[in-house]
Amino acid sequence: MNMLYDKMNVAEGRILPDNAPESVQLRKAQNTLIVVGTGILLLGIWTVLKSLGILFLNRHDIVAEIRANVESTEIVVSDEEIMLVLLLFAVLYFIFGLSARWIIGFSAIAEGRGQRRGKIYIPLTVVFIVLNFLEMFNGVWQILATGPSEDMPSDSLLVTMIINLTSMIMMTQMLASVRLVRRYRAMEERTVE
Amino acid sequence: MQLDFHYYGTYCAAMIAGYSHEESVQVAYCAQFVDCCSGTFLAKIGGPAAAATTQLQLELMDANTDPVGLQNITRIWASFHFLPNNLYSERKGCSKRYLRKYRLLCDVNSELLPDTVELARGKGPEAAGLAMHVLADTWAHRYFAGTPSLVINNTNYHFTEIVPAEDGFTERPVRFNHNPTAPDDLETGVFVNTVYQGSEHSVMNLGHGRAGHLPDYSFARYRYMPAWAEYREIIKDNPSDYMHAFQQMVYALQCLKDGVLFQLDQYAAEAVRPWEDKIREILEKRQMDACADWKSFGEQLSGCEIPDFSDEAYVEEYMAAGPEEKDDTFLGRFILAALAQKSMVTNRIYSSGSPLAGISVDFGKEGFRGIRDFRRLVTARSRTVGPAPEAGMLRSAGQEQEAARAEDRNREEAAHD
Numbered sequence: 001m002n003m004l005y006d007k008m009n010v011a012e013g014r015i016l017p018d019n020a021p022e023s024v025q026l027r028k029a030q031n032t033l034i035v036v037g038t039g040i041l042l043l044g045i046w047t048v049l050k051s052l053g054i055l056f057l058n059r060h061d062i063v064a065e066i067r068a069n070v071e072s073t074e075i076v077v078s079d080e081e082i083m084l085v086l087l088l089f090a091v092l093y094f095i096f097g098l099s100a101r102w103i104i105g106f107s108a109i110a111e112g113r114g115q116r117r118g119k120i121y122i123p124l125t126v127v128f129i130v131l132n133f134l135e136m137f138n139g140v141w142q143i144l145a146t147g148p149s150e151d152m153p154s155d156s157l158l159v160t161m162i163i164n165l166t167s168m169i170m171m172t173q174m175l176a177s178v179r180l181v182r183r184y185r186a187m188e189e190r191t192v193e
Numbered sequence: 194m195q196l197d198f199h200y201y202g203t204y205c206a207a208m209i210a211g212y213s214h215e216e217s218v219q220v221a222y223c224a225q226f227v228d229c230c231s232g233t234f235l236a237k238i239g240g241p242a243a244a245a246t247t248q249l250q251l252e253l254m255d256a257n258t259d260p261v262g263l264q265n266i267t268r269i270w271a272s273f274h275f276l277p278n279n280l281y282s283e284r285k286g287c288s289k290r291y292l293r294k295y296r297l298l299c300d301v302n303s304e305l306l307p308d309t310v311e312l313a314r315g316k317g318p319e320a321a322g323l324a325m326h327v328l329a330d331t332w333a334h335r336y337f338a339g340t341p342s343l344v345i346n347n348t349n350y351h352f353t354e355i356v357p358a359e360d361g362f363t364e365r366p367v368r369f370n371h372n373p374t375a376p377d378d379l380e381t382g383v384f385v386n387t388v389y390q391g392s393e394h395s396v397m398n399l400g401h402g403r404a405g406h407l408p409d410y411s412f413a414r415y416r417y418m419p420a421w422a423e424y425r426e427i428i429k430d431n432p433s434d435y436m437h438a439f440q441q442m443v444y445a446l447q448c449l450k451d452g453v454l455f456q457l458d459q460y461a462a463e464a465v466r467p468w469e470d471k472i473r474e475i476l477e478k479r480q481m482d483a484c485a486d487w488k489s490f491g492e493q494l495s496g497c498e499i500p501d502f503s504d505e506a507y508v509e510e511y512m513a514a515g516p517e518e519k520d521d522t523f524l525g526r527f528i529l530a531a532l533a534q535k536s537m538v539t540n541r542i543y544s545s546g547s548p549l550a551g552i553s554v555d556f557g558k559e560g561f562r563g564i565r566d567f568r569r570l571v572t573a574r575s576r577t578v579g580p581a582p583e584a585g586m587l588r589s590a591g592q593e594q595e596a597a598r599a600e601d602r603n604r605e606e607a608a609h610d
Contacts, residue, residue: 017425
């Protein structure tokens with residue numbers, strides 16, 4: 001049987017609840033993992049859809065920019081070929097961008113439920129935290145570099161920065177919870193032995 | 194709790210408490226009728242809507258969850274099915290809004306329970322039956338609140354059932370589905386509960402909906418983590434709780450019958466002892482409906498046949514009565530008892546500083562105002578059935594024991610002389 005909590009403290013034939021401080025903290029950390037893991041999944045979907053939306057709405061501008069760059073070389077490509085390449089990149093971005101976040105999210109949820117301990121999602125989370133940080137740094141740099149003027153970065157940049165900050169906080173909290181969960185689980189295993 | 198315990202179980206408790214077969218049937222009928230007296234039923238018979246003691250699923254689906262609607266829901270469920278345990282409990286680090294809901298948590302030996310039982314004194318089997326329903330539900334529905342609240346009543350994946358095994362007990366995860374038409378599967382541990390709703394005041398988060406019917410199964414033992422418990426888990430031992438409920442019902446009915454003041458945390462264990470094994474066997478048997486077993490036990494106790502429950506049994510009498518005579522009918526007395534209970538609980542919740550059950554007016558000080566249906570509480574004549582003990586004659590259990598010892602001493606001295 002797959003039991004999350006197989007503590008059965010039998011005292012005089014009675015089964016008692018396990019409310020030791022470590023157990024309570026473990027449950028809290030596991031619940032946090034599940035909540036944050038779900039949040040990362042949803043945020044991942046949003047991020048990827050947002051990127052694809054920007055790509056789709058600005059596709060003509062992007063094609064024109066690529067054409068302008070390509071014309072300076074001797075390569076001859078049609079607009080349709082450029083669009084095809086863009087579509088290919090979009091699909092790859094969708095798959096890999098979403099996959100990475102789904103690995104993180106589902107692994108966090110699985111560890112929160114006590115089902116399995118993933119190895120790859122922790123370093124992947126660290127990578128995303130660094131990427132988010134760099135993206136935020138870039139955004140702040142753009143704002144500071146532009147200064148108060150008519151060319152001020154758009155609202156979408158500010159929203160993106162807020163989302164990135166949220167994502168960074170969630171992933172940091174996830175790492176902290178994973179650490180707590182593994183520590184308390186190790187304590188439990190030592191107690192059982 | 195279900196019909197098996199509310200009707201047949203209460204019948205058995207009344208018989209053990211010394212009531213006659215007819216009285217026991219009436220007490221048991223009213224105990225079960227609390228789960229039937231909905232607004233729809235009252236509209237059908239022309240009764241006062243404010244006397245509703247329950248809400249049907251369809252009524253809840255249509256119920257408003259604005260503040261007034263929530264007050265209406267809370268008034269019904271907190272008064273009859275989830276009697277608040279401690280309206281002045283404290284909890285650190287929470288908002289006043291949360292604390293009000295936390296204080297509505299139902300638990301056993303509530304500070305409101307003596308008032309519930311005393312409201313039934315001298316009011317006949319109808320009021321006694323209603324009080325027994327409230328008392329019994331405090332055991333089954335403990336740790337839930339009679340108000341729609343996600344942060345109080347929610348449960349999650351941390352839910353396991355403790356089932357008997359060869360060498361004691363074993364645990365298995367409970368799986369919930371949300372199909373209300375599908376029966377619970379006791380073999381595989383699949384139960385129906387209300388669907389998760391993130392909205393705080395959704396009716397899906399009322400009472401023990403998120404735990405399904407598990408609190409109402411007398412055999413169930415389970416471990417879970419209620420939302421209010423801050424990640425602490427609770428083990429609910431229904432066989433033990435139901436046995437306590439039964440013993441406390443017998444004690445309460447004895448108090449009502451014998452003119453003794455009801456006290457908390459007292460149980461008629463000695464009176465129940467001759468049948469304890471039989472009752473425990475019924476409670477622990479894994480079956481969704483224990484009516485047959487309880488009925489058989491009840492008929493064994495009384496030697497009489499217990500009629501099947503029908504919510505239409507007294508409708509004709511009520512509908513045929515004139516406006517001035519309705520309060521003297523069986524349903525009329527039940528309705529008065531329901532209004533009195535609802536009024537008492539609402540008043541106590543309001544007096545504690547919580548508006549969750551609505552505003553309560555002291556009729557004695559401010560005269561009648563508010564919901565018109567409650568006027569009959571003010572104008573109804575006090576009724577007693579049999580010799581009505583006056584307040585000064587009520588004796589506490591301790592005084593009873595002292596009087597019995599004094600009697601024994603007198604008898605011994607007389608015999609010695």
